[in-house]
Amino acid sequence: MRAKHGLGQPWWHGKFRGCGYRITLGREVILDILAKADTHLSAEDIYIKAHAQYPNIGLTTIYRTLDILANLGLIYKFDFGDGRARYELTKGPKGTHHHHLICTGCNRVIDYTDFIDEEVELLRQTEKGLAKKYNFKIINHLIQFYGLCNKCSVKR
């Protein structure tokens, strides 16, 4: 059940090598952690996990690798307002693009992928309209809903 492509090469090796980057132990560890994660990890979260498997890795390498991954479009970098960036594999285990519900009470973040059918279509149309009107080439979008989760809305 290993997620490999081709001849036992992890899926990302290709894109990585193609851009002139070397495959290193540290980078493998980091991508492994991201692939297994089911939450939005911060650089330090990743550092702590990585350090367990590979005690020599430095936090600097985490930052540098995350930067490359974000530029390659393999991960998303988010700001949920808690003062540190959080990262998530573009195509996670769930594999699908998703949006976020963010609780301003407890900072919980809920992923949601169950878009209404029309939502996807409308997004396409909106992007098309904006692209033409502003002569802007849309590559990606960020959609987040802020509010109170079930627990937090009770407290108030």
Added chain:
Amino acid sequence: MRAKHGLGQPWWHGKFRGCGYRITLGREVILDILAKADTHLSAEDIYIKAHAQYPNIGLTTIYRTLDILANLGLIYKFDFGDGRARYELTKGPKGTHHHHLICTGCNRVIDYTDFIDEEVELLRQTEKGLAKKYNFKIINHLIQFYGLCNKCSVKR
């Protein structure tokens, strides 16, 4: 043509006092700057402008005031990825809620309010669906499209 409410009181004095906050010269200056701004200002941008009218004001006061304003919902705080927070009056001169087009090439941010008719309606429906499904009380949303502006897409 002054934007006043009641007996010559700026519109925000009410809400401000109602929450136990005092009206100070520094705060007036800051809100004035935000009200006149047609771009997304950083704390330091505001500090520089404020300093011109009120040389004694400290950067600390800017941060503290912005924090209050954001909590009161009078301003939005954004992260456009350039390492500093940027702020915008919730109800600007334009008065309307808007979304952003962000150029990843030059960091230009375009406001857009010209929603497709269906966009507003769909957003309402989506929010309703999410609210029920996740038992989440939606208060606000953030929608940003990333891509390349006309100038930057030519260069590539």
Added chain:
DNA sequence: CTCCTTATTGAAAATGATTTTCATTACCAT
């Protein structure tokens, strides 16, 4: 497999935005 070039790395120092501390000042209800 060995060598060599060069990307990568870790540690430590630097940076830079935002916060905290604390003594002083100034709102504003009475």
Added chain:
DNA sequence: ATGGTAATGAAAATCATTTTCAATAAGGAG
């Protein structure tokens, strides 16, 4: 006008992220 207390500025402290630099290790060539 006065007093209680929120607000303020300067300086120091935080803290996530970046930079520096000498040491190390991918990985292509031979």
